[in-house]
Amino acid sequence: MSNLEIRPRSGVAFTMNKGDLLTVIDPQGEQVADLVAYAQTDIREVISSGRTLDYASRLFLTTGDPLYSNRSKVMLTIVHDDVGRHDFLLTPCSEDTFRIIYGDTHPHQGCFGNLAEALRPFGIEPDNIPVAFNCFMHVAIDGKTGEISVQPPLSRAGEEIRFRAEMDLIIGLTACSALQSNNGSFKPIAYSVTPAEEVMVAEHAQA
Incomplete structure (x- = not known):
C-alpha cells in the first residue's frame, strides 16, 4: 500500500478491519501523531489509556503490547x-x-479540534474523544516529584510504528499541532493501512 500524508496540524479518520495493519511513519523526524480508536460496532467502546497502562503495569509501551478499550478488550497490538x-x-x-499553557490569544484548534472534525462523519462527538496514544511523543517523568515534561521526540526521519487491528475499528490520526511536542516545528505524518488479506499472503510467502 502506498503511504498517505497528513498535512501539518491536521487530522484524518478512517476505518480498519480486524487483522489490518496500520503503519504510522514520521517522514522528517521529531513529529508526534495522536491516535484514537473506536469499535465500529459501538462507538461507545473506545481506546483507554487507563485500562491499557493498568494492565501493562508500566508507562512506556512498545512491540508486543496490546492497547485496550474501556471495556477491557484488545483493540490494537503494537507489532513493530x-x-x-x-x-x-x-x-x-x-x-x-x-490558551492555558502557552497563553495564546488566538489559539489553534489543536489535535482535539482536528480529531473532532475528522470523526464527526462517524457520529463521534467531541465529548467522546479520549486520551490518545501519542505516537513518537517523548514525555519524561521525574521519579521523585512526578513532574511531567515534554521532550523532543526520539523518532528519526522515516521511523515508524505499526499496529494490528484486533477488531473492526474507526481510527482518528493527526499530525500534532503543539510546538513543544514536536521540537519547535510542524511537520507531516505519513500512514498506510495494509488489508488483512495482504498480510496473510505475505506471511504465507515468508513461511
Whole structure:
C-alpha cells in the first residue's frame, strides 16, 4: 500500500478491519501523531489509556503490547516499533491547551479540534474523544516529584510504528499541532493501512 500524508496540524479518520495493519511513519523526524480508536460496532467502546497502562503495569509501551478499550478488550497490538518511546498519558492538544499553557490569544484548534472534525462523519462527538496514544511523543517523568515534561521526540526521519487491528475499528490520526511536542516545528505524518488479506499472503510467502 502506498503511504498517505497528513498535512501539518491536521487530522484524518478512517476505518480498519480486524487483522489490518496500520503503519504510522514520521517522514522528517521529531513529529508526534495522536491516535484514537473506536469499535465500529459501538462507538461507545473506545481506546483507554487507563485500562491499557493498568494492565501493562508500566508507562512506556512498545512491540508486543496490546492497547485496550474501556471495556477491557484488545483493540490494537503494537507489532513493530522503531522508536520505543511514545506517550499514553497526555490528552490531545486543544484551543484550551494553547490558551492555558502557552497563553495564546488566538489559539489553534489543536489535535482535539482536528480529531473532532475528522470523526464527526462517524457520529463521534467531541465529548467522546479520549486520551490518545501519542505516537513518537517523548514525555519524561521525574521519579521523585512526578513532574511531567515534554521532550523532543526520539523518532528519526522515516521511523515508524505499526499496529494490528484486533477488531473492526474507526481510527482518528493527526499530525500534532503543539510546538513543544514536536521540537519547535510542524511537520507531516505519513500512514498506510495494509488489508488483512495482504498480510496473510505475505506471511504465507515468508513461511
